[in-house]
Amino acid sequence: VECANGQGIVHSRMALIDRYRAVRQFSEKICETLEPEDFVIQTMPEMSPTKWHLAHVSWFFETFVLKVHLPDYESLHPQYTFLFNSYYNAAGKMHARPQRGLISRPTVRNTYEYRKYVDTMVLKLLGEASERKLEVLAPLIVLGLNHEQQHQELMLTDIKHVFWMNPLRPVFRKEKPNAASSSAKLKWQNFDGGIYSIGHEGAGFHFDNEGPRHETLLQPFALASRLVTNREYLEFMEDNGYTRPEFWLSLGFNMVKEKYWDSPFYWERDLGKWGMMTLDGMRAVDLDEPVCHVSYFEADAYARWAGARLPTEAEWEVASEEVPVEGNFAESGFYHPAPARESGRTEGLQQMFGDLWQWTQSSYSPYPGYKPVRGALGEYNGKFMCNQYVLRGASCATAKSHARRTYRNFFPPDARWQFMGIRLAKEIS
Amino acid sequence: VECANGQGIVHSRMALIDRYRAVRQFSEKICETLEPEDFVIQTMPEMSPTKWHLAHVSWFFETFVLKVHLPDYESLHPQYTFLFNSYYNAAGKMHARPQRGLISRPTVRNTYEYRKYVDTMVLKLLGEASERKLEVLAPLIVLGLNHEQQHQELMLTDIKHVFWMNPLRPVFRKEKPNAASSSAKLKWQNFDGGIYSIGHEGAGFHFDNEGPRHETLLQPFALASRLVTNREYLEFMEDNGYTRPEFWLSLGFNMVKEKYWDSPFYWERDLGKWGMMTLDGMRAVDLDEPVCHVSYFEADAYARWAGARLPTEAEWEVASEEVPVEGNFAESGFYHPAPARESGRTEGLQQMFGDLWQWTQSSYSPYPGYKPVRGALGEYNGKFMCNQYVLRGASCATAKSHARRTYRNFFPPDARWQFMGIRLAKEIS
Amino acid sequence: VECANGQGIVHSRMALIDRYRAVRQFSEKICETLEPEDFVIQTMPEMSPTKWHLAHVSWFFETFVLKVHLPDYESLHPQYTFLFNSYYNAAGKMHARPQRGLISRPTVRNTYEYRKYVDTMVLKLLGEASERKLEVLAPLIVLGLNHEQQHQELMLTDIKHVFWMNPLRPVFRKEKPNAASSSAKLKWQNFDGGIYSIGHEGAGFHFDNEGPRHETLLQPFALASRLVTNREYLEFMEDNGYTRPEFWLSLGFNMVKEKYWDSPFYWERDLGKWGMMTLDGMRAVDLDEPVCHVSYFEADAYARWAGARLPTEAEWEVASEEVPVEGNFAESGFYHPAPARESGRTEGLQQMFGDLWQWTQSSYSPYPGYKPVRGALGEYNGKFMCNQYVLRGASCATAKSHARRTYRNFFPPDARWQFMGIRLAKEIS
Amino acid sequence: VECANGQGIVHSRMALIDRYRAVRQFSEKICETLEPEDFVIQTMPEMSPTKWHLAHVSWFFETFVLKVHLPDYESLHPQYTFLFNSYYNAAGKMHARPQRGLISRPTVRNTYEYRKYVDTMVLKLLGEASERKLEVLAPLIVLGLNHEQQHQELMLTDIKHVFWMNPLRPVFRKEKPNAASSSAKLKWQNFDGGIYSIGHEGAGFHFDNEGPRHETLLQPFALASRLVTNREYLEFMEDNGYTRPEFWLSLGFNMVKEKYWDSPFYWERDLGKWGMMTLDGMRAVDLDEPVCHVSYFEADAYARWAGARLPTEAEWEVASEEVPVEGNFAESGFYHPAPARESGRTEGLQQMFGDLWQWTQSSYSPYPGYKPVRGALGEYNGKFMCNQYVLRGASCATAKSHARRTYRNFFPPDARWQFMGIRLAKEIS
């Protein structure tokens, strides 16, 4: 059997099983330092309790693999289908999203039992399936694993929010990283205009929204060699960036006034100095690190202030063509963006993958000819193509095996709690 | 030393220490069946997580006893003062009430450690205090214990709400009670008009809002011998009580329409039959039990429909004069109101104490000459004397040693999650 | 025929007709300075457009007099019943209160035509009714006129709000009053405790909530000889009254913080000096005038700061026994409270009637034995007896013929836009 | 002097003056049937009182022409700048948009005086300006006139909402149009893929968001020959279109459930038949007319149901190349879309201009190289490029001289009160 995953081809049953085990285990590894109470909390409607994430990704395998392909499969609890369906209308009614934090049972222990139960069944199914059946199962398993990797990233960003909301400011990751030394100089890399192809093509795994591959016409443009740093963003702040409407989209400036934004999310001024919440706890803002936890509105305003603009997603994808998919990913357990280091190379784009997702100016919309899959899985992506903006790259909370050049991440323009940063672009003539 | 508690006089240091231990242990006994996750949840702004209750009552001893009377006392954590102050402005800033469920740390284990730490310190203080000092400490300790008993009742009503909000409908109390047989006939007991004295007087413990004792003038009135039953309340419902504005206060009818009320809280119609949530889980409505979890609005509307009215708190207190403070209290672990049994007595008031708090028509307001205590403890009661209504008696979730004839419980007129019921009154000529 | 009105007895058909004409004309006189646009606006849900008031009081006559007693009566428009019913469920469905300002038609001209139409029909009915019929009609007419007088006061307070919300701050009343010279010294008048009778009795008109007359028991008390002045209230403000929680009811202090209250309503600080909105436009705060437009919360907090309390409504009514119903009423067209003048009398209560309604500490609740009228008119008062507080006296916007010793005005504790002030009381031993 | 307007070139001072007079008069002509009260009302935050529109467009001339180019110009009232600035932060503080309906003064008469005052000054300025000066003024005047034309359309759509909110359902336009006979058959017109240029270029007036003209790459596509009709849309409704999530964007389906949408806006079912509100009052839905007052969400869901999609704005503009800018515009005074008539032509696009704005699937975003004007006028368009969707064409409420092939209208995806309809597109291979 051959089936697609994010890194290439799964060559055999064993490879599929190994990958299943690895991804599932990583979810639980992420939770090692958590107390049972930490798994329960929902601190804003946009985020979910860790316990819910762990159960929901299992529900995904249950719903799209086990219930379809394992005869007489019964769930561990008849209500789990209701509780752990996120948004798939075709899969039945579901618990209201903003109420996910009102549910103390199933407990964390119950949740792990549920995971184990699903794992047993999936592994049994994979172990016993005919080769023919495996060809059907493999893409579903790989989709489920990519889905779980998405939720791994959310688990990290959501638990960060949980700890932030607590005046005790708990610490998620005990070991502190080495302090960064300095940040590379920002250079501009030029790209020619012309007709380019973007979007996914070929055997590897991809989400449906990444296709079909198609041609697009670009004007000449330049892209910044690295992400915007805290030092640069502070200049914008000190130039009264947050109170000058001329830099802002109208909705963005309303948001600034309504929510009293005056800095990136997770920043806090203490005795005149800026600190920030990280998964290591509170610490001083490191000026060399890329600015993080900014909304589309802030990214766009900063770019305007800086005399530049955000890239389109097509520009970003074209520019990434020569860049290897390497960087500061979740596997390192660092969970925080790192400064761009001055490299020997005199040119080239840094921090394209890992560190931070990068806001593009592109509204999240279907590629020409895009058709969602039939059935419940068609609800995975397509129905969210409204009032959201595309982010490209990947972050320090993304698994490396999940990152991809054609990956289209998307969030509403006021979202800030993900690992989101800014890469500038500009026109050239 | 002699000091006041709810049931009489604490005769000695040992008695005080015993009582402290007993009340503190009862709080923990209540939580025996809970999982750590259950302690964390806040399912509506009016209720609090169990964990918070357990910590807050300890904070009370810390703030009003240890920090004042134990030299060099230091709290287990500098932020607990902020997190566990409920509403005492004079005791410093406090965490926002509706955010109590957003705090996973301190964990349940930390909370129990905090309780143990406070207990150690309080018991040390009580053990070593001079007799003179003990005279100062005893009333504070007794107040703190009564405060903890109030929160014990809230822990029970709040956890009921937590389990109700969960589609799995967990069960708090495993052993099921015997089914009730029948309900006593409702009789009317008459009381003469005249000048009566109400309010607390004498040595026993009482809250400041129960005094000063004072004279009041009553017209002749009659009081129902028992609480209104589910059977009677269902007649009101089936007579379209919830859709006929003529029975309702204007605010009440607005609430009915806005919240789609059509039955007492915790009732749920399933296949045409009414079930109800109890601390034993969901079960059929027992027609002989007193109707429970009704708001002031519903109690008042029911009374008007029944051609009667709610009693004033003065009427209730006067009528209770000859009734012993006995009944179905929290100590029994039954945690649900029981039917009034047909007694040998041809007259007399049943269910005055225990079973359910009884709505009176009296707005919660100061007695003539009422003066709150000086300092932070003055915020205990007086500042809430607005837009609330008095309930009298006690409930199946009240500790017996906490019940009192002069006790003034109070809630806003739309509150329903407490163990609240209806006793009718009427004018007589 | 003999029928009741606020000032005594209507002796004849002609007297009734004259009174009808006088009250109806006064409503229109109040509106003389308004432009058509002014009649349309609803600036907060609690107030109503002037146009709506003018139509609603006519609807009242239409509904309770013409439709009942005039055979074949037809309204000018079939939808007026829906649009101008305020809150009488028994009189059919009604337009939502907060949407009264979304209705441009009927126009002001249409509204006056409606009034004229109703007047013609009522006067025809009164002119032609038999004496026997007149006995039935008279109390309804008098009720309708008292109802209209209530709305006249609301028209004045509501248009004041309309003009306040407009940055142009229009002027309602062109002629400016003479400046006040000084304010009388505050003295305390003592009253004995004992059994008193309060509530209305006898032939004169009264609302149903003023009865039945009944006995009540009072402790000895003292009442302030005049209203609290702006000068006195400013002392409270300058003593940080609005930021010290110890003076406030809990709900009140929440309101202060939520709404940023730091002064009475309609006050505005300009260049360090306090100005205030009046129906004459903006002008400087006159320190000798009674403080006006304060909520129950502010009145209560001020009283606590001043070491006093608000009177109960029974105390107020007993104290008013010897005071003539005279003062600064709407008929003068002054529409603003005036300073208490130093009178020759060495004692006696000033400003009991006219100037400002006076908050009492009494929750608005039924008198013992109170029964609302049967039918739709039973909805006039009784259903509002919840979460409101009684005000006594009358104001500069009340018609003199509408004021009464037993009058029970009532508003929620956060209401400020009426002409409301503070009279202090205290215990005496 | 030569200056740009929507229809070509203004050849002379006199032409400019004539055009100024014509556009300004048309605003007042629109209001002929309104009563003063109609001008005042704001029935939802998105719309504005007619009075406000009339004043705001005058403020525009005052702010960008008179205050800049007429020495010593003084406004009629110092507060008008505050009241009638819509959203230009660079032009100073402004009155809150949702409060525009709380302002009764300036009255309608005052507003017309303000218009007259501004007209006098503008005409004086235009009459006396040097030729050189006129070259500076002309583009500003033409911009102001186009701005006023935009508000003319809003006046019509906003007054429709005002009348809709009134249970009396007033009639704006007295003369009823002739009933439509039938609707043309829907045909598909094919367009080749390739590189096209879109955006405005050349001498005529255009808004800044229409440029710069640039190349874009299109796949082959087909466009429907006419708008979707009520008959077709009813089929979608009767196929349970509003309750089947598979057709909807996620945000759209949430909106449907939250707002109980089950038909286009302004539709009302009466006795089982669909009626609709028009500027002629309520009448039966005409099945041959184009469906109107649908949101982006509904347009998108309908298209998906119909097996098609919405066009991109580039597709629409390319397709419009050969279509004359003719149709059912505001000048006719019909103010309602008309059925597409069966034309002699066997092919060609109907209803491209006039009748209804047509939702495209394109998010409103800047064209490559777009730069807003410097200064306050730069706030005209650019800052709204977020979470809005582009509509193309023009409507029955648009002035013909205002319509343009490159015109980019935009509204949030839930907006329905404009004259908005649906034209389908689809891929072809």
Ligand SMILES: [Fe+3]
């Ligand atoms: Fe998911």
Ligand SMILES: [Fe+3]
């Ligand atoms: Fe407490």
Ligand SMILES: [Fe+3]
């Ligand atoms: Fe009324």
Ligand SMILES: [Fe+3]
């Ligand atoms: Fe405008």
